[in-house]
Amino acid sequence: MLFNKKIMLFVFVSVLISGGCQMANGNNQEEQLKPSEMSVEDLPDVRAFQDEFTRSFMKSTEEVADNLYPFESGTGLYEMWIPGGTVISKNSYTLESEETFESFLTGIENNNGSESSLQMTFNNFDKIEFVEEYLDSVKNQADEDIVFEKTEDSNKDIYMGKLESSSDNSFGETMSYAIFIQNKSGDGSAQIFYTTSCSEGSDVECTELVDDEENKLTKIAASFNFLNTNSKEEDKDEQ
Amino acid sequence: MNNEVLFSESLRLRIIELEYKNLDEENFIKEVKRIYLEETGESLELEINYLSSNDAKRLEGDKSGYDGTAIHFYSEKQNIDQIYIISQGSTDRTDWNYNVGSIFAGTRATQSQSIYRFKEEALENFKTDSKSQSTTTIIGLSHSLGHNNNIIAQLSEDVFDKLYGVNGAQPTIYQLFETDINFREALIKRFKINRSDPDSIYGLPPDELKAFGEDYYKDKAQNIHQTLSVDDLLFALAGTRGFVMLGNVEMVDTNPELSGLRDMMDKVPDEIIADFQQLAIQYADASEKGDSDEVIKELTGIDMKLVDKYRDGGVLGFNFVFASNMKETENMIQDVKTKLPELLRLVRHISDNGEIIVNELAANGYISESEKTTLLNEIESVRSNLETILSNEFSVTKIGDIISAASSLSNSPDVFKKILGPLLKEIVHSHSIEEMLNTLGKENGRMYLGNDMIAVGQQDGQEVHVNISEAIRMYQEGQALLEEKRGAIFVIMRTYQNGLVEAFDTEKTKVVTIINDIEHNPQAYSASIFRKYVYSARGQKTVTKIEVHDSLTPLTGISFDPIWEQLTTAIQRTEDFLTSTREAIEQIFQKDEIIASLFNYHFAEGVEESGHRGVY
Numbered sequence: 001m002l003f004n005k006k007i008m009l010f011v012f013v014s015v016l017i018s019g020g021c022q023m024a025n026g027n028n029q030e031e032q033l034k035p036s037e038m039s040v041e042d043l044p045d046v047r048a049f050q051d052e053f054t055r056s057f058m059k060s061t062e063e064v065a066d067n068l069y070p071f072e073s074g075t076g077l078y079e080m081w082i083p084g085g086t087v088i089s090k091n092s093y094t095l096e097s098e099e100t101f102e103s104f105l106t107g108i109e110n111n112n113g114s115e116s117s118l119q120m121t122f123n124n125f126d127k128i129e130f131v132e133e134y135l136d137s138v139k140n141q142a143d144e145d146i147v148f149e150k151t152e153d154s155n156k157d158i159y160m161g162k163l164e165s166s167s168d169n170s171f172g173e174t175m176s177y178a179i180f181i182q183n184k185s186g187d188g189s190a191q192i193f194y195t196t197s198c199s200e201g202s203d204v205e206c207t208e209l210v211d212d213e214e215n216k217l218t219k220i221a222a223s224f225n226f227l228n229t230n231s232k233e234e235d236k237d238e239q
Numbered sequence: 240m241n242n243e244v245l246f247s248e249s250l251r252l253r254i255i256e257l258e259y260k261n262l263d264e265e266n267f268i269k270e271v272k273r274i275y276l277e278e279t280g281e282s283l284e285l286e287i288n289y290l291s292s293n294d295a296k297r298l299e300g301d302k303s304g305y306d307g308t309a310i311h312f313y314s315e316k317q318n319i320d321q322i323y324i325i326s327q328g329s330t331d332r333t334d335w336n337y338n339v340g341s342i343f344a345g346t347r348a349t350q351s352q353s354i355y356r357f358k359e360e361a362l363e364n365f366k367t368d369s370k371s372q373s374t375t376t377i378i379g380l381s382h383s384l385g386h387n388n389n390i391i392a393q394l395s396e397d398v399f400d401k402l403y404g405v406n407g408a409q410p411t412i413y414q415l416f417e418t419d420i421n422f423r424e425a426l427i428k429r430f431k432i433n434r435s436d437p438d439s440i441y442g443l444p445p446d447e448l449k450a451f452g453e454d455y456y457k458d459k460a461q462n463i464h465q466t467l468s469v470d471d472l473l474f475a476l477a478g479t480r481g482f483v484m485l486g487n488v489e490m491v492d493t494n495p496e497l498s499g500l501r502d503m504m505d506k507v508p509d510e511i512i513a514d515f516q517q518l519a520i521q522y523a524d525a526s527e528k529g530d531s532d533e534v535i536k537e538l539t540g541i542d543m544k545l546v547d548k549y550r551d552g553g554v555l556g557f558n559f560v561f562a563s564n565m566k567e568t569e570n571m572i573q574d575v576k577t578k579l580p581e582l583l584r585l586v587r588h589i590s591d592n593g594e595i596i597v598n599e600l601a602a603n604g605y606i607s608e609s610e611k612t613t614l615l616n617e618i619e620s621v622r623s624n625l626e627t628i629l630s631n632e633f634s635v636t637k638i639g640d641i642i643s644a645a646s647s648l649s650n651s652p653d654v655f656k657k658i659l660g661p662l663l664k665e666i667v668h669s670h671s672i673e674e675m676l677n678t679l680g681k682e683n684g685r686m687y688l689g690n691d692m693i694a695v696g697q698q699d700g701q702e703v704h705v706n707i708s709e710a711i712r713m714y715q716e717g718q719a720l721l722e723e724k725r726g727a728i729f730v731i732m733r734t735y736q737n738g739l740v741e742a743f744d745t746e747k748t749k750v751v752t753i754i755n756d757i758e759h760n761p762q763a764y765s766a767s768i769f770r771k772y773v774y775s776a777r778g779q780k781t782v783t784k785i786e787v788h789d790s791l792t793p794l795t796g797i798s799f800d801p802i803w804e805q806l807t808t809a810i811q812r813t814e815d816f817l818t819s820t821r822e823a824i825e826q827i828f829q830k831d832e833i834i835a836s837l838f839n840y841h842f843a844e845g846v847e848e849s850g851h852r853g854v855y
Contacts, residue, residue, distance in 0.1 A: 047803070
């Protein structure tokens with residue numbers, strides 16, 4: 001009993017001390033806190049932040065473009081913007097132990113009443129010289145001869161194409177896109193399949209959404225940023 | 240039989256097994272030829288090319304763990320142009336916990352990207368001038384997890400023309416839902432899955448998903464061939480939640496003494512499987528992150544390293560340990576608070592139904608009655624320990640109680656291991672290629688041990704096992720050694736003949752020639768005779784005749800004949816031994832055409848044409 005009392009006294013004192021410490025520097029750090037470190041009440045009422053698993057990938061609560069928020073990969077090797085209505089399927093999420101491969105499936109609630117899924121497959125070893133083969137692989141997966149439109153920027157090439165067969169179905173209307181992003185300043189690629197469906201009886205027709213959806217996808221693809229190893233370490237230091 | 244180079248199940252299984260050995264190019268090809276010869280009795284007469292995924296440009300920097308070998312068989316004359324891609328199951332085959340955990344959970348990353356890229360590399364690497372790539376047949380071979388990767392690659396992007404798998408990890412609907420876009424869309428439509436909540440698929444009836452998946456892939460699966468052991472745990476699991484069984488499946492009872500796990504698994508209610516699955520997902524996640532301490536931490540929130548610190552610190556050191564680990568301790572308590580209730584729910588459920596599972600294990604002979612009791616007690620003890628921890632008020636003041644309960648919990652894995660260890664060993668063996676090979680080989684009188692082939696025959700009513708690979712190695716190496724010995728004896732005899740026998744004769748001839756010359760031309764030698772033997776010259780004297788009395792002893796006492804005899808007898812004896820061994824084996828297996836031709840091949844071609852020796 002004596003032993004227990006001693007502990008309790010000590011614990012009581014130390015809890016006071018540690019609590020005090022936290023309070024003292026709590027305010028200073030608030031702005032730098034990652035969403036995953038913030039208390040639930042302080043998070044925006046946006047799906048991506050309300051879901052605990054998805055929140056752990058969110059870089060900040062700041063809306064960077066119309067309903068788009070910054071996401072950082074579990075590999076630490078890329079970041080991109082994702083819609084606020086995104087939830088990452090925890091069960092689908094795969095991160096290889098060396099953190100050089102990541103894949104997951106998300107479900108997205110769009111503001112216009114439609115819903116989307118986004119399937120991401122990232123690796124850090126794909127090389128630009130074989131990009132044609134990678135595009136063939138994307139076509140094989142979609143099981144159709146996608147026509148890709150290429151957009152270049154200084155450190156990546158973006159290939160985006162619409163899947164034609166996907167619009168033919170009986171349960172609501174859907175539109176699907178394939179995006180392949182090849183790193184130019186190092187190795188690595190990201191493959192994205194994106195499908196939006198407008199549910200039956202919904203006010204919006206899919207055809208009305210095409211422009212919006214394509215604009216959004218273009219923004220997401222352009223926001224994709226390969227982080228090289230150096231900047232990854234800098235990132236860690238900042239924390 | 241088809242025109243595939245590896246046309247039989249045994250050939251394919253042995254090549255898959257070979258791939259695990261991580262041989263270099265030269266040895267791999269050598270072994271492929273040996274296996275082909277042993278299985279068919281014919282030598283493989285075509286071009287063989289090799290590529291390891293380690294040397295693939297496209298996979299440089301790929302740390303996803305894909306490990307494979309591509310082997311190209313090419314013969315323009317025989318119209319053969321086939322690439323076999325053998326995908327390795329897992330880099331560490333002994334890591335059974337991880338394997339089962341991740342497959343069961345269905346969360347393991349598929350390496351289909353790596354497989355596709357490796358195929359492209361192989362096509363480029365093996366490009367032949369006379370053939371276009373489109374005529375190359377691509378065949379996938381794999382075991383265990385490798386099959387899971389291959390099949391996902393095949394279903395989502397048609398990588399192979401044909402796929403063979405042995406004791407493969409079947410894909411789950413959930414994996415395919417994630418990776419195959421067209422299948423995903425089909426599922427979403429058919430089951431009206433809420434697109435914005437992909438995990439809601441886990442709430443759908445697994446049987447319906449399974450039936451839909453098997454029907455959806457019916458056509459694509461026609462080129463998939465699987466051989467499965469009914470005793471393999473992976474097969475038992477394949478009956479559970481969400482797994483789909485695709486392609487042409489051949490079931491083999493590789494361990495007839497045990498009744499197979501599938502029936503047992505099928506008797507376990509689906510909700511328990513679901514709980515196991517959830518546990519497995521967490522477990523797989525945790526083991527991906529680190530060691531067993533990490534697993535415990537992930538599942539329970541208990542930080543065993545911290546618990547150890549407290550235990551080592553003893554009574555007096557307790558405060559000290561706390562003071563220096565304040566933050567960790569608080570974190571642990573928070574962690575336990577969130578994780579433990581969910582774990583306890585799972586464990587309670589499993590423990591409530593534990594008897595079904597444990598009874599099945601006992602009824603099927605996997606464990607004894609007394610082990611059954613121990614096991615049930617231990618499950619109960621884990622449950623009560625977890626309950627004790629949970630019944631505590633969660634605060635730092637109760638850290639002592641948490642630590643003592645955590646300590647008692649830490650013994651449980653050992654108890655489980657002791658009973659389930661041997662059982663697991665048996666089950667793991669049923670997952671092996673070797674057990675499958677042995678079962679399939681039985682009807683042809685073949686057994687396999689590692690990479691060796693053993694022939695089973697009859698002699699005097701007794702079953703005889705002969706390690707044919709070993710016998711042939713011995714015969715081959717014996718013949719080569721004899722050849723070497725014969726060469727050495729030849730050199731010795733030649734030296735003896737040249738250096739002694741012939742040299743003696745040459746010297747003797749020289750002497751005799753001079754003697755003859757002296758006797759025929761005495762005058763020619765007069766000067767030297769006078770100088771040597773006539774000391775004063777008194778008048779003219781002439782030498783009219785010289786007669787040489789010679790006595791040349793023959794070369795004796797250094798005969799090599801006995802040595803030669805001894806050496807050749809030794810060689811003969813070895814040769815007789817090799818021949819009689821061969822004949823004895825041939826006698827036992829006289830009806831086995833393959834074995835007969837195996838020895839013929841080696842004897843007739845292997846020795847005569849030394850170039851063929853490379854076969855071994």
